[in-house]
Each structure stands twice: as structure tokens, then as C-alpha cells.
Amino acid sequence: QKEVEQDPGPLSVPEGAIVSLNCTYSNSAFQYFMWYRQYSRKGPELLMYTYSSGNKEDGRFTAQVDKSSKYISLFIRDSQPSDSATYLCAMSANGGSNYKLTFGKGTLLTVNP
Amino acid sequence: EAGVAQSPRYKIIEKRQSVAFWCNPISGHATLYWYQQILGQGPKLLIQFQNNGVVDDSQLPKDRFSAERLKGVDSTLKIQPAKLEDSAVYLCASSAPTSGLSYNEQFFGPGTRLTVL
Numbered sequence: 001q002k003e004v005e006q007d008p009g010p011l012s013v014p015e016g017a018i019v020s021l022n023c024t025y026s027n028s029a030f031q032y033f034m035w036y037r038q039y040s041r042k043g044p045e046l047l048m049y050t051y052s053s054g055n056k057e058d059g060r061f062t063a064q065v066d067k068s069s070k071y072i073s074l075f076i077r078d079s080q081p082s083d084s085a086t087y088l089c090a091m092s093a094n095g096g097s098n099y100k101l102t103f104g105k106g107t108l109l110t111v112n113p
Numbered sequence: 114e115a116g117v118a119q120s121p122r123y124k125i126i127e128k129r130q131s132v133a134f135w136c137n138p139i140s141g142h143a144t145l146y147w148y149q150q151i152l153g154q155g156p157k158l159l160i161q162f163q164n165n166g167v168v169d170d171s172q173l174p175k176d177r178f179s180a181e182r183l184k185g186v187d188s189t190l191k192i193q194p195a196k197l198e199d200s201a202v203y204l205c206a207s208s209a210p211t212s213g214l215s216y217n218e219q220f221f222g223p224g225t226r227l228t229v230l
Contacts, residue, residue: 004155
């Protein structure tokens with residue numbers, strides 16, 4: 001079993017739709033949960049991070065972590081064509097210096113105008 | 114603030130040839146990471162430096178891959194000899210020193226896309 005599982009999609013939605021992206025994990029030591037966005041031929045950029053369980057909201061984006069189920073989600077409200085990208089979940093046991101990120105495969109999202 | 118710089122952006126080589134990638138991290142960032150991202154996969158950590166010392170190279174194929182970070186700033190990643198399965202994007206990332214529980218963001222460069230024929 002891989003440490004982090006993520007459905008690679010692809011996922012295609014109309015503009016304005018609510019998008020739900022998910023990852024599951026097996027390592028109970030993970031405490032930091034990140035979502036990165038990667039546009040084609042670019043490096044990943046951090047969208048949001050959450051420490052431990054709970055919800056975090058930033059504009060149209062909401063990240064949720066359920067450590068009891070080892071399940072994390074990213075919701076995108078009022079999706080825009082500019083949201084079209086690959087979304088990578090990533091996790092680590094610590095978040096300070098010298099930590100190691102474990103990534104999911106990424107989900108390719110296309111938002112159609 | 115300038116981001117993480119990488120060169121070249123693209124490289125095509127024949128198998129068994131050698132290749133080198135260069136990374137210049139964000140100024141002041143002590144930690145530098147090299148990742149391999151195969152098409153359709155998430156990035157996989159190859160090696161992590163703290164200043165010019167290696168923190169983690171457990172997933173680096175040491176029979177063919179090598180990396181160095183002289184003077185704790187720029188870094189080079191080398192593959193010699195290359196295999197077909199080395200075709201991937203090689204990403205460099207850096208992060209600043211921090212302490213406590215706050216998350217220490219890794220900033221990624223644009224990557225070098227390697228094709229081995």
C-alpha cells in the first residue's frame with residue numbers, strides 16, 4: 001500500500017462548479033497536510049496547509065483533514081478556468097526544518113468555460 | 114524576491130550518456146531539495162541538503178545519481194550513466210530555516226525536463 005493515495009482523475013467540470021479533491025494516507029505520523037497546485041510545465045506552488053485535524057478556509061478554497069479516517073479533502077467553490085491544473089496533496093510528520101514531504105500522484109482538473 | 118532558478122529547462126540525451134542539472138535556491142534558504150517527478154506521478158524526494166550537508170539521500174540511486182551543494186548555496190544533480198527510466202522532470206525546492214510548529218513552506222523551481230532516448 002502506498003503511503004499516500006490520490007485519484008489521478010482526470011476531472012472535468014463546468015465553470016462555477018464545486019470541486020472536491022481527496023487523498024487517503026496510511027502513515028499515522030503525518031501531522032502536516034498540504035495542497036499544492038501545479039500548472040503545466042511549472043513547479044508546484046503551495047495552496048494551503050493544515051496542521052493536524054480540522055478545516056481551513058482561504059477564499060474559494062477549503063481544506064479538511066480527518067485524521068481518524070486518514071482522509072484529507074480540498075474543496076474549490078465557484079471554480080474558474082484559471083483553476084485548471086494538477087492538484088497534489090502532500091504530507092509530512094513535521095513541518096519545521098529538515099522535514100520530508102510525501103506527495104500523492106496528483107489530480108488533473110479542467111474547468112470548462 | 115527571486116524564486117528558485119533551475120537550468121537547463123529541457124534536456125534530451127541518449128541512454129548511457131551523462132547529464133547535469135543546476136539549481137540556485139532562494140537567497141538565505143538553508144535547506145535544498147531535489148525531487149524526481151515522473152509523468153503522471155507526484156514528486157519523489159531524491160536528496161535533501163541542510164546548508165552543504167546531506168540530511169536524507171535514502172531514495173537517491175547512488176550507483177548513477179550524485180548531488181552536491183558546495184558552499185551551501187547552489188546545487189548540481191548529476192546522472193551518469195542515464196537510463197530510459199530516468200526520463201522525468203527534476204524539481205529543485207528550497208526552504209528557509211524556522212523553528213516551532215509553523216509549517217516551513219518549500220518553494221519549487223520550474224524544473225528540468227529530461228528525456229532519455
